Amino acid sequence: MDAPDILKNRGLKVTKIRVAILEAMGESRQALPYSELQKKLSIFDRTTLYRTLLVMIDKGFIHKALEENGDTYYALCSSCTSKVHNHNHVHFKCKECSSVQCLYLQNEIGLSIPEISIETIEITAKGTCSLCRLTN
Amino acid sequence: MDAPDILKNRGLKVTKIRVAILEAMGESRQALPYSELQKKLSIFDRTTLYRTLLVMIDKGFIHKALEENGDTYYALCSSCTSKVHNHNHVHFKCKECSSVQCLYLQNEIGLSIPEISIETIEITAKGTCSLCRLTN
DNA sequence: ACATTAAATGCAACGGTGTTGCATTTAATG
């Protein structure tokens, strides 16, 4: 299913920038830093990009995978809706190539601390990705 | 041991802003967002604050506990040196009062994924802190 | 195909943060 259909099915207007964002993120298979989205979508005003990202987060199309050193990495959601947001997966950043990806694992990771009520857990792993391991 | 001694013992010059940062963070017992440090230390130029934070991270005095929505939370290190940085602990943010703290737990949390070599893991938990739970 | 309208867009503008260069000041040392 292509980007315009995805948008229609979820009751969102089909606009150029929304299509462009979905296509850019679908191709890369990885999280994209804001700075790169900005470059790829430089035909659009950055305010429009900013507001579109807000909408697409809210509607469950994308999520923030990582915020680091002022850059924010965005990734496609796997099963979110405007009502239900599920981001209980691991984010991985390669120290070599700086790529960021979502890792969907089998076993859930839980935490329990006395006195504190924990609702969500975010895990960011860092190391060397499979591609960079081959290169070395 | 007070802030000037801590700095001397680690071979750093005792300057006003370094003392002020150590004291501000020591009192709060929590991570402080950059924005708050900026306010508390407004007598200093913000470039100096910026560079001092860089040095103190490098020297193992403080670390970034959380980066979220453009604000960075800094916390005191428990046992880091300029050579060895140990941040394998959990960071917790209360959704009620926005406080951020370091949680030093017993059991280590490990992750293992085929093809990928994981070196470090960062865990951020969110929920309601003990103080806010009492208030509710 | 065309008019209607709510939503989306582009532009301007402001404040905050990250970052660097450079001249000046200061903490440590003997």
Added chain:
DNA sequence: CATTAAATGCAACACCGTTGCATTTAATGT
């Protein structure tokens, strides 16, 4: 107290987050 490497303050620039407002556009019904 003199020396000097380190730290500081100031200026400057780029980038990001955010908002208001006027204009354009996608969707809908006729």
